[in-house]
Amino acid sequence: MNKEEELLINFRDLFNKLAWLNKPKMEEHLKDYKPSEVHCIESIEKNRDANVRKLAETLYMTRGAISKLTKKLMKKGFIESYQKPDNKKEIYFKLTAQGKEIFNVHEELHKEFRERDKVVFQQVTEKEIDSMLSFVENYSRHLDTEIKKQGRTIN
Template identity: 45%
Template sequence: MDKRQLLIEEYLNLANEIILRNKPEMEKELQGFTLNELEVIEHIAKIPDPNVTKLAEAGYMTRGAISKLTKKLIARDIISTYQREDNKKERYFQLTENGKKINDKHERLHEKWLQRDASVFETMTKDEFDTVFRFIGRYRELIRNEKKEKHV
């Protein structure tokens, strides 16, 4: 098999294995929330002035999907909307107190998993990290440029 294809398959398999491994604990600790909802909550916590477009780009979802998810989260008092003084047309999102609690719980799970998997990262050298980051960066840049060219 071509090494390039094998590398992509191994990366995707690893990502799926991580998700499968973490999913039961995530579902138990954050019962009633889908992975997409948790991702939106996480992005709202991290992105400055998050709006539908920014959330769609960050989560690789459509704006329509983000609109549906945010409506559900608003109805559940997890997020709320606001407008900036300089832009009265655009709606932005922020976490409510309930949303902050969910996000904190989610972040604690990620920390727990990092600690659980620490032995893998402890053995990696700076050069190994740099190589992996360079590869991912180049690949993502290729995809971004391709996407830009299609929209021009």
């Protein structure tokens, strides 16, 4: 196995370990919600003027899937839609008070996980983090280019 293969395997293993380790707490505190619902709520809160297109891009889902998901979230009372006075065509989403509660629980859990893992990041220099960030950004751009070459779109 070459170093590139080893790196990709280690990234996958790292992601899987994080998901496995975090899952019980997430399920305990957010047991009434599907992960796709929680991530959509998070994306709406973190992206100003979130619409179907922006959510599809952020969550790597089709616009059709986002439309279904946002309708479900509106029916449950977690989000509401709105339009801007100068653009009656586009529909945007924002969280209701109930949606913000779910968002806050999710954020607190992530904060707890970051605190748990802080010991690792304290051992890494800023230069090393910058190098890792640069690699991840470059690899992400490469994958975006490959997606476009295939004529595929995320939304």
